[in-house]
Amino acid sequence: MPQTWDAIVIGSGMTGGWAAKELTEAGLNTLVLEAGRMVTAADYVEHVPPWAVRFRGLDDRRARAADQPIQRECYACDEWSSKFFVNDHENPYTTPADKPFLFLRGRQVGGRSIMWGRQVYRWSDLDFEANLKDGVAVDWPIRYADIAPWYDHVERFIGVSGEKLGLPQLPDGQFLPPMALNCGETLVRDAIAKQWPGERVVTVGRCAILTENHNGRAACHYCGYCERGCITRSYFSSINATLPVAQATGRMTLRPHSVVHSLIYDRGRRRISGVRVIDGETKHALEFRGRVVFLCASTLESARILLNSATPEFPTGLANSSGELGHNLMDHIMGGGANGKIDAPADRNPVGRRPNGIYLPRFRNLQGGPKSPFLRGYAYQGGAGREGWERGTDLPGFGADWKRALRDPGPWHFGFYGFGECLPNHQNYVEIDKDTKDAWGIPVLRIHCTYGDNEWALMKDASIAAAEMLAAAGASDITPFIDHNPPGKAIHEMGTARMGRDPKTSVLNAHNQAHDIPNLFVTDGACMASSANQNPSITYMALTARACDYAVGAMKRREI
Amino acid sequence: MDRRTALRLLSAGAAVTVGTDFEAWGRALHRGLGRGAPLRVLDPHQNATVVALCNTILPATDTPGAVAAQVNEFIDLLLADWYDAADRDRFLAGLGGLDGRARAAFGKDLVDGTAADRTNLLTALDDEAARWNASPETTRGPQPFYRQIKWLTLFGYYTSEIGGEQEQHYQIVPGRYVPCAPADTTIGPE
Numbered sequence: 001m002p003q004t005w006d007a008i009v010i011g012s013g014m015t016g017g018w019a020a021k022e023l024t025e026a027g028l029n030t031l032v033l034e035a036g037r038m039v040t041a042a043d044y045v046e047h048v049p050p051w052a053v054r055f056r057g058l059d060d061r062r063a064r065a066a067d068q069p070i071q072r073e074c075y076a077c078d079e080w081s082s083k084f085f086v087n088d089h090e091n092p093y094t095t096p097a098d099k100p101f102l103f104l105r106g107r108q109v110g111g112r113s114i115m116w117g118r119q120v121y122r123w124s125d126l127d128f129e130a131n132l133k134d135g136v137a138v139d140w141p142i143r144y145a146d147i148a149p150w151y152d153h154v155e156r157f158i159g160v161s162g163e164k165l166g167l168p169q170l171p172d173g174q175f176l177p178p179m180a181l182n183c184g185e186t187l188v189r190d191a192i193a194k195q196w197p198g199e200r201v202v203t204v205g206r207c208a209i210l211t212e213n214h215n216g217r218a219a220c221h222y223c224g225y226c227e228r229g230c231i232t233r234s235y236f237s238s239i240n241a242t243l244p245v246a247q248a249t250g251r252m253t254l255r256p257h258s259v260v261h262s263l264i265y266d267r268g269r270r271r272i273s274g275v276r277v278i279d280g281e282t283k284h285a286l287e288f289r290g291r292v293v294f295l296c297a298s299t300l301e302s303a304r305i306l307l308n309s310a311t312p313e314f315p316t317g318l319a320n321s322s323g324e325l326g327h328n329l330m331d332h333i334m335g336g337g338a339n340g341k342i343d344a345p346a347d348r349n350p351v352g353r354r355p356n357g358i359y360l361p362r363f364r365n366l367q368g369g370p371k372s373p374f375l376r377g378y379a380y381q382g383g384a385g386r387e388g389w390e391r392g393t394d395l396p397g398f399g400a401d402w403k404r405a406l407r408d409p410g411p412w413h414f415g416f417y418g419f420g421e422c423l424p425n426h427q428n429y430v431e432i433d434k435d436t437k438d439a440w441g442i443p444v445l446r447i448h449c450t451y452g453d454n455e456w457a458l459m460k461d462a463s464i465a466a467a468e469m470l471a472a473a474g475a476s477d478i479t480p481f482i483d484h485n486p487p488g489k490a491i492h493e494m495g496t497a498r499m500g501r502d503p504k505t506s507v508l509n510a511h512n513q514a515h516d517i518p519n520l521f522v523t524d525g526a527c528m529a530s531s532a533n534q535n536p537s538i539t540y541m542a543l544t545a546r547a548c549d550y551a552v553g554a555m556k557r558r559e560i
Numbered sequence: 561m562d563r564r565t566a567l568r569l570l571s572a573g574a575a576v577t578v579g580t581d582f583e584a585w586g587r588a589l590h591r592g593l594g595r596g597a598p599l600r601v602l603d604p605h606q607n608a609t610v611v612a613l614c615n616t617i618l619p620a621t622d623t624p625g626a627v628a629a630q631v632n633e634f635i636d637l638l639l640a641d642w643y644d645a646a647d648r649d650r651f652l653a654g655l656g657g658l659d660g661r662a663r664a665a666f667g668k669d670l671v672d673g674t675a676a677d678r679t680n681l682l683t684a685l686d687d688e689a690a691r692w693n694a695s696p697e698t699t700r701g702p703q704p705f706y707r708q709i710k711w712l713t714l715f716g717y718y719t720s721e722i723g724g725e726q727e728q729h730y731q732i733v734p735g736r737y738v739p740c741a742p743a744d745t746t747i748g749p750e
Contacts, residue, residue, distance in 0.1 A: 047732050049724055056634070056719035061642060180739035222734045351745050352737035389718045389728070393711040394693045398617040398682055403625075407727070409743055 005031040005253075006555075008275055008290035010260050010305065013111020014537050015524045015544040016296035017238025018154070020246035020254075022548035023294070028555075029251050031288055032243075033258040033277060035297075036107030039114065039239055044229030045080045053079045073489065074104045076115045076227040084108060084115050084227075090439035093300075094446045101447045102488030103300060109256055110239035111298070112491070113537075115227040118207045118235050118355070119381065120160050121534035122151050122171045126367060131530050134375055137328060137424035138500040140529045141510035144171070150542035158236040158541070159214040161356075162206030170361040170534070177211045178204045179356050184344035184384025184412045189358075191473035200363050200469065205356040205381065208236035208538075217241065224353025235355070257281050259440045262309035263293060263318055263520070271519045271560075278440040292519045292551055292560055296544065299329070299525035300430060303496035304445050306522075307432045319497075319514040325507050327429040328498055329449050330422040330531040332490040335483025336459030338466035339415035340475030342384065349386055349409045357383035360416065362533055364461065374457040378420035379533050380466065386412050414475060418462030421533040422487075423454055424495055449487045456482075492536050494525035512547035519560040523547045599632075601639040601648065606655055607632055608671045610709070613658075616678050617713045623726045631716035638712070654705025661685070682706070 006028035009019045016032060023030045050056040059079045064072045071077045071085035084106045095101050106112045125144045132139040148171070155174040163178040181189060181204050189202035209226070210219050217240065218232035226235045233240035246252040257280030264287065266273040274289040295302045303326050309318035317325045363369075364377035387410030395402070395410075433446035459482050467480040487493075500506020503515035512527050514520040523544035525536060554560045599607055614626035639648045658681075662670040665684075666677040673681070685706040692704055717723040724730040738745070 049721070049730070049732055050719040051721040051724060055638070055642060056715070058638070058642065058715075179737060183740040185739075220737075222737045223732060345740070347743050348740045349743040349745065350737065350739050351741040352734035354737045354739075389714060392714045393707060394690070396686060396690050398686060398710070399679070400619055400621045403618050403621060403727075 002287070002289055005029055005288065005290040007031070007292045007294060007551075008033065008288055009294045009296055010275065011035075011111060011296035011298065011301070011524065012109045012243065012254065013106075013238055013296070013298065014113040014116065015540050016111065016294070017113065017242030017246070018541050018544040019294040019296050019523060019548055020238075020252050021242040022545050023552065024246045024249040024251040026548065026552040027251070028552065030246070030253070031290065032246075032252060032254045033260055033275065033288070034107075034109050034111075034254065034256045035259045035280060035301075036109065036111075036256060037280075038256045039084075039108045039110050039229075041229070041231055043083070044231050046223050046225040046228040046230060048080065048228075055079055070102060071104055073102050074115075074491065077104075080225070080228045081115060091444075092436055092438060093444050094433045094436055096446075096448060099448055099450050100486040101449050102486055103445075103447065103493075104488060104491050105298065105301075109243070109254065110237050113237040114229060114239065116237070116491075116537060117535060118209055118226060119359070119535040120155075120158075120162075120173075120206050120208050120538040121359070121361075121379075122173055123147070123532050123534060123539055124169050124171050126169045126362075127530065127532040127534075130376060130532075131424070136375070136530070137426075138498065138502065138505050138529055141499050141501045141506075146510070147539070147542050147546065150546040151538065153545055154538060154541045157215065158208050158241060159210045159217065160206055160208055160538075161211040163203045165201055165203055165361070167201065167361055169366055173206070175206070176214060179207070179209075179211060179354055180204065181358065182350040182354075182384055183348045184342055184386075184414055185358050187342060187344050188384065188414050188469070188473040188475075192360075192469050195469075195472040196363075200360060202358050202360050205359045207356045209355060210234045215241070220355070222352035222354060224355050226355045258286075259442065260297065260305055261285070261440075261442050262305060263295075265309065265311045265313070265318060265517070267311065267313055270517065272517055278442065280440065283440060292521065292555065294544075294548070294551075295520065295522040295526075296524045299493045299496050299528075300445060300447070302522055302524055302526045303430055304432070304442075306497065307430070307445075308443060314516070319507055319516040319520055321516050322503060322505055322507055324426075324498060324505060326431060326496050327426050328424040328495040328529075329428045329430060329447070329487075329493060330424055330495045330528070331449070331487040332492040332531060332533060333420045333422055333451050333455040333459055333485070333487075334418065334490045335481070335485050336378070336418040336420065336462030336466070337380065337382065337416040338463060338470055338478055338480040339382075339413060340467075340470040340478035342412045342414045342470075342473060342475045344384065344412040357381050372461065374454050374461065375423065376421035376454070376458070377533055378418045378458045378462045380416040380418050380462070382415045382417045384412060384414045386410055414470060414473070416462075416466035416469065418459060418466065419490065419533055419535070420455060420458035420462060422531045423452065424498070424530055425452060428487075430496060447488075451487060492525070492531070494528035494531055494536055497522045497526040498529045499527050500529060511550040512543055513550070513554075518554070521547050521551055599636045601652075602632070602636045605669075605671070606652065607636070609655055609658065609669070610635055612671050612678060613682075613709055614713050614716075616675075616682055617710055618717050624722050626713050626717045629717050629720035629722040631713055631720070634716040634720070635709075635712050651705075651708070654708065657705060658685075686710075 012034040162175040164172040220234040261276040264274040307317040360380040362377035428449040463480040497507040618626035689707040
């Protein structure tokens with residue numbers, strides 16, 4: 001008789017790490033299956049300077065073009081960190097020719113929590129009530145009060161630096177001291193506060209980076225390159241924080257090189273009985289048995305696993321009696337903004353590389369405020385900085401005096417970069433492409449996803465409003481822009497197995513539990529019923545911890 | 561600190577005290593990549609021309625210049641392993657074109673002129689590049705070769721160990737963030 005695990009967690013990244021921590025701390029013997037390799041501190045290269053890599057940061061473009069033509073679209077897939085992104089030939093996917101989608105992924109212990117952007121913003125009831133009020137898609141089965149204690153729980157553990165603002169649309173949390181705005185940013189903040197008092201607020205990014213020692217992890221030392229790893233564990237990733245805690249319980253077994261093929265459905269018990277795995281190295285098929293399964297493989301991979309797990313009872317995909325599995329794929333639209341030169345003090349310059357920027361929370365379509373000609377809203381990230389030696393190319397001159405002049409910092413600039421809400425749309429979906437298999441013989445996804453008129457209207461407005469605010473701050477050379485990024489580029493994909501109140505129109509209930517299969521939980525971005533405009537990881541983490549608490553209780557009650 | 565020490569600290573879950581040891585650790589990694597390797601694309605005359613350009617654009621001053629930072633070797637590496645064949649050939653043609661300009665200006669190849677000859681020629685080329693940069697993007701042609709090698713010299717220098725440590729006082733581990741420090745504080749840009 002093979003071993004039966006109390007819990008099997010599929011994925012070891014942002015949410016898998018949390019499931020591993022919460023379930024093992026609750027006493028469950030937990031198997032964590034990770035498709036990729038083990039990552040250790042020896043992989044961290046944040047202190048390797050440009051002169052110690054072959055192309056000095058210009059990247060090995062031939063290797064990247066050959067092996068990672070898609071992954072290299074992410075800024076973090078560079079000469080230092082490309083090893084944290086998948087090989088595109090081993091991990092194909094397809095799209096219709098007229099619907100490009102960037103599927104940017106990391107397969108290793110830690111997943112994308114190693115290279116994530118580290119920005120964390122709570123949702124509010126403005127977001128949880130939006131679908132109901134707008135008559136879009138389905139209502140969230142939870143409200144802010146349901147998740148608020150879990151935001152607290154997650155923030156206390158991971159460590160979030162940020163400034164309390166008292167804004168209803170962006171609830172405050174359990175914050176460590178905020179990072180500082182530089183003097184270009186305070187100039188813009190103050191000008192905007194004067195012109196739009198109480199309405200538009202510039203604050204420093206709320207980020208999962210420690211500004212003081214916290215839970216055995218060291219404060220940030222401002223080397224600036226979190227996406228290369230962090231030897232002092234100063235930013236949150238699952239390998240820096242959650243997985244070590246799970247390991248310390250003695251109840252976690254972490255199995256890298258475990259590519260999940262599908263889930264095994266026991267039709268008699270109407271439960272998941274286990275997981276089919278292809279060993280990543282030997283390519284042998286294996287099976288693992290578990291009482292409860294947490295699917296934390298990422299929005300698209302979790303959908304793929306369920307779609308590849310079809311049975312006679314669930315011919316279109318496991319737990320898909322609603323027909324919504326794979327549908328309602330969203331990714332934040334980003335890239336409406338503006339930049340310009342600002343008149344900040346010429347004799348001042350920041351010291352240190354702050355791995356964080358500014359945040360300007362949503363100000364459109366707020367409760368009780370004016371209505372815009374589009375639904376929902378957007379927020380900005382960005383910041384101020386000074387030009388460096390790169391300006392030398394077009395700085396007239398050469399020689400000794402010119403070299404001396406380049407030692408001084410150049411003009412101050414400020415940029416706003418908008419991140420807008422993406423509406424859930426049944427027509428944005430993924431399906432299995434039966435004709436294409438990955439390196440492990442598993443059928444891949446065919447992704448159909450485009451932004452709609454509302455998303456583009458948000459970015460147009462974001463571009464105009466950003467230019468307006470720079471003008472209010474006295475900026476010159478103001479350049480509004482709209483980047484026409486394909487979906488996927490924000491790497492905030494979500495929504496392929498949404499939560500909802502009605503089993504007929506949603507895949508998961510209010511506890512991330514499959515309506516159809518009580519011992520199946522999906523707690524990564526797949527569960528999202530809408531996207532809001534805030535960076536989503538903190539919400540995934542809070543929902544994961546909340547779902548673990550529920551699952552442990554249900555197991556104790558013998559419900560599952 | 562070596563990797564083993566770093567790993568031990570990590571596995572012990574200790575709050576690591578950050579010090580300048582990390583800089584040495586970073587420097588030690590990958591040391592020696594590409595240094596002193598024979599040139600693979602540039603022939604001796606082409607290399608001498610690149611060296612002369614580097615020396616004129618970023619000369620040694622109170623800090624070493626682009627030649628000490630082996631910018632010519634970095635450019636050769638890019639030509640061998642980074643540019644595609646068409647771009648490499650365009651670069652080499654552009655380099656040859658500068659000899660044409662030099663002969664027209666002072667009757668010799670660029671490397672055979674005096675320092676003053678080279679400065680005069682580069683002054684003219686720099687003006688042309690500035691005019692190109694100021695012209696509308698929609699109507700101007702490809703960038704002048706001089707602008708390309710000016711950028712390569714800058715990039716090769718400031719991303720070198722000499723350019724980083726001696727010219728910019730680049731700190732791998734600043735250890736702090738000071739939002740509005742005096743602008744002459746010695747720390748490199750991002």
